[in-house]
Amino acid sequence: MLPLLAFVPALTAAAPAPAVRPAWINVLPAQPGRVYGLGVAPLGVEAAAVRQASDNARADVIARLRANVKADTQITTTTQESRTAGGPATGSRTQSTQVGTEVQARAADLPGLVVEETFLDRPGGTGYALAYLDLAIAQRELRARLDARKDELAAKPAEQGVRAMLVEAQALKKAHADLVQLDDLAGLLGGGGGDPALRAEVLRTRLETERRMVAARAALTFGLAPSPGIDLDPEVKGVVRNAVLKEGMGWSDRDPLFSITLSVRSANSGVTVGRRAWWDYQRTPDFIVAQGSMTLTLVDRAGQEYESLAIVAKGVGVNEFQADSLLLADYRAKLGKAVAAWLADLAKW
Numbered sequence: 001m002l003p004l005l006a007f008v009p010a011l012t013a014a015a016p017a018p019a020v021r022p023a024w025i026n027v028l029p030a031q032p033g034r035v036y037g038l039g040v041a042p043l044g045v046e047a048a049a050v051r052q053a054s055d056n057a058r059a060d061v062i063a064r065l066r067a068n069v070k071a072d073t074q075i076t077t078t079t080q081e082s083r084t085a086g087g088p089a090t091g092s093r094t095q096s097t098q099v100g101t102e103v104q105a106r107a108a109d110l111p112g113l114v115v116e117e118t119f120l121d122r123p124g125g126t127g128y129a130l131a132y133l134d135l136a137i138a139q140r141e142l143r144a145r146l147d148a149r150k151d152e153l154a155a156k157p158a159e160q161g162v163r164a165m166l167v168e169a170q171a172l173k174k175a176h177a178d179l180v181q182l183d184d185l186a187g188l189l190g191g192g193g194g195d196p197a198l199r200a201e202v203l204r205t206r207l208e209t210e211r212r213m214v215a216a217r218a219a220l221t222f223g224l225a226p227s228p229g230i231d232l233d234p235e236v237k238g239v240v241r242n243a244v245l246k247e248g249m250g251w252s253d254r255d256p257l258f259s260i261t262l263s264v265r266s267a268n269s270g271v272t273v274g275r276r277a278w279w280d281y282q283r284t285p286d287f288i289v290a291q292g293s294m295t296l297t298l299v300d301r302a303g304q305e306y307e308s309l310a311i312v313a314k315g316v317g318v319n320e321f322q323a324d325s326l327l328l329a330d331y332r333a334k335l336g337k338a339v340a341a342w343l344a345d346l347a348k349w
Helices: 046-066 135-154 163-189 196-218 234-246 318-348
Strands: 034-042 075-077 093-100 115-121 126-134 219-225 258-264 279-283 288-300 305-317
Touching: 034 046, 046 115, 046 126, 046 163, 075 135, 126 135, 135 163, 163 196, 279 305, 279 318, 288 318, 305 318
Parallel strands: 219 258
Antiparallel strands: 034 126, 075 093, 115 126, 258 288, 279 288, 288 305
C-alpha cells in the first residue's frame, strides 16, 4: 500500500501579483490649490530611475507653470547729464533691464514642490514619478521671504560716511538679486492660479530697490586727481570716465568721493599722457608691436588708498596706426575690467 502522503498534491509558491499601474500615469490628478507634473525615466538602476523620474516630475511642474505665464515687464531707469551754472557735467547713465516671463527659477528654489508618489514598471522598463506644487505653502514662504527682505531694506545704517555708502550699495545689490528671484517665483505661482497680489507686491519692492540701488551707486562719485608731472590727455580721461559710468557710478570733476591718480612708465619727467607718450614699439620683419603701461591708484576723500593697479596693454599690427589702435582698444578693455573689480571690492574694506 502506498503511503498516505503520496496522494497529497505538491504545494507550489504563488506568483506575485503584477503591480497595478496608477491612474496618474495616464491622467494627472486635478485638485484645487495644486499643480501636478509627471516625470519619466528609463529603468536601469532602480534607485537612479526613481531620482531621475522625480527630478523630471518637478521640472514638469515648473514647465506647466511657465507655459501659463503671459505678461512681460520692461524696466528702464535713466539719469540724464546734469550741470550746475558754470560747472562741469556730472555724467549720465542709462540702465535697462528686461524682466522676462520665461522665468529661470529652478525646482529647488520653489517651496511647496514635492514628489507625492513613484512607480516602477519593471516589465515596461520605465520609472514614473508624480510631483505637485502646493500653492498655499509656496505663497506663504515667498511672502515670508519678501517681508524679511523689506525689513532689511527699511533698516537704518549703523554708520555714516563713505564706508556706509559702500555698504548700502552692496546691500541693495544683494537685495535686488534676491527680489529678481522672488519675482520669477511669484510669476510662476501666478501662472498656476496663485494670488496676483503677491507678484504685484514683489514687483513694487523690486522696482523701488532698483531705484535706490541706482541712486546709491550714482552717489559714489569718481574723478581723476591731478597726477604730479603728468598732463592728462582728454582721450585718456574719457576712457576712465566712461569705464566708471558704464558701471553705473557717478562722475564728478569737482570733489568726488574717490579720486583716481594715474602714473605712466616713462623715463621722462613732465610727460603728456596722450598718443604715443606712454608706449613704445618693437619691430619685426612682418609686424609692429606697440606696448605700454599705466598705474592707477584709488583714494577716497579721507586720503585712504584702496588699491593700485598696473595695466599693461599691447597692440600688434602691420603698421604703427593699426598697432596704436589695437593697443588703445586693449587698454580700454582692461581699464573697464579694473574699474569693475574696484567697485566690486570696495564694500569689503
